Amino acid sequence: MTPATRTVIACQAGAFLSAASAGYSLTWHPWYALPGLVGAGFLLWGAASARAATDRQQARRARLDHAARADAALLAARSCGAPHHLYPETLCTEPADHYVRDRDSHAGPLIISGRECGGAAWDEPRSAA
Numbered sequence: 333m334t335p336a337t338r339t340v341i342a343c344q345a346g347a348f349l350s351a352a353s354a355g356y357s358l359t360w361h362p363w364y365a366l367p368g369l370v371g372a373g374f375l376l377w378g379a380a381s382a383r384a385a386t387d388r389q390q391a392r393r394a395r396l397d398h399a400a401r402a403d404a405a406l407l408a409a410r411s412c413g414a415p416h417h418l419y420p421e422t423l424c425t426e427p428a429d430h431y432v433r434d435r436d437s438h439a440g441p442l443i444i445s446g447r448e449c450g451g452a453a454w455d456e457p458r459s460a461a
């Protein structure tokens with residue numbers, strides 16, 4: 333439950349209580365119900381505003397998630413992906429087929445034990461070349 337959802341629920345509960353109070357006041361005199369009805373109206377307006385803000389946030393989050401997935405798919409399809417010979421979690425993020433020994437080495441974020449520790453550039457071991 334998000335804070336905005338809690339705001340919506342609180343405003344709706346407050347509007348219900350305010351309307352119930354107005355209904356009780358109506359038994360005394362019709363004008364006594366006016367403050368309760370006005371308060372209920374403001375609380376319902378606040379609930380609608382919070383609900384609209386939540387919808388806008390969810391739509392924005394969905395657009396950002398979609399863009400992130402599209403970027404990740406694009407990068408994965410075009411990157412070299414060669415693992416470092418000492419740290420196999422470290423993968424090359426350069427474009428595919430870029431590697432030329434001593435001129436264009438593999439490069440990517442250095443990952444040791446699942447933690448990113450800066451960047452790294454490396455050539456393939458001589459025995460593998």
Ligand SMILES: [Zn+2]
Pocket residue numbers: 412413414424425426430431437438439
């Ligand atoms: Zn590479």
